[in-house]
Amino acid sequence: MMVDTHVFNSPLEASVRAVSFLDSYYPKSLDFERLMKIDYILVNSGDFGGPESLHPKIPNRKGELSSRRETVRAGLELMTRFELIEIILTHDGIFYRATEKANPYLELMKSNYSTAIRRRSEWLVNELCDAGFENFDNNLSQKVF
Numbered sequence: 001m002m003v004d005t006h007v008f009n010s011p012l013e014a015s016v017r018a019v020s021f022l023d024s025y026y027p028k029s030l031d032f033e034r035l036m037k038i039d040y041i042l043v044n045s046g047d048f049g050g051p052e053s054l055h056p057k058i059p060n061r062k063g064e065l066s067s068r069r070e071t072v073r074a075g076l077e078l079m080t081r082f083e084l085i086e087i088i089l090t091h092d093g094i095f096y097r098a099t100e101k102a103n104p105y106l107e108l109m110k111s112n113y114s115t116a117i118r119r120r121s122e123w124l125v126n127e128l129c130d131a132g133f134e135n136f137d138n139n140l141s142q143k144v145f
Contacts, residue, residue, distance in 0.1 A: 015075030017042050017117055019084045022098035023106055024121040029088050029097035036072045040065050045120045
């Protein structure tokens with residue numbers, strides 16, 4: 001019996017990107033819409049003045065942001081089940097934050113791709129602290145919409 005396993009652009013890949021970013025962003029939390037944008041920026045970091053993009057450029061990326069909605073949602077659910085991400089309910093909405101188990105999990109991941117995700121996550125957290133989300137939102141709007 002052949003098992004069909006896809007890792008590239010899968011919920012598993014999105015979950016690793018989410019937990020990596022949220023671990024770098026700890027103890028802060030983010031809502032789903034921002035995490036979806038973060039995932040897009042991490043994959044295409046070279047387009048935003050960061051390290052070389054994780055994935056190769058594709059000609060038309062107009063629908064890429066909206067197409068990753070379910071993949072990112074499934075990835076967040078996966079990491080929530082593994083207790084690497086927690087859900088925080090507030091008056092402002094639903095937010096996601098890394099748990100204390102996230103960093104030890106990420107430290108076990110030694111592949112080139114995993115370490116590349118961590119480097120981009122740290123880069124993006126530093127950029128967000130300096131420039132804020134508004135700068136990335138404007139830049140994202142120009143590139144995606």
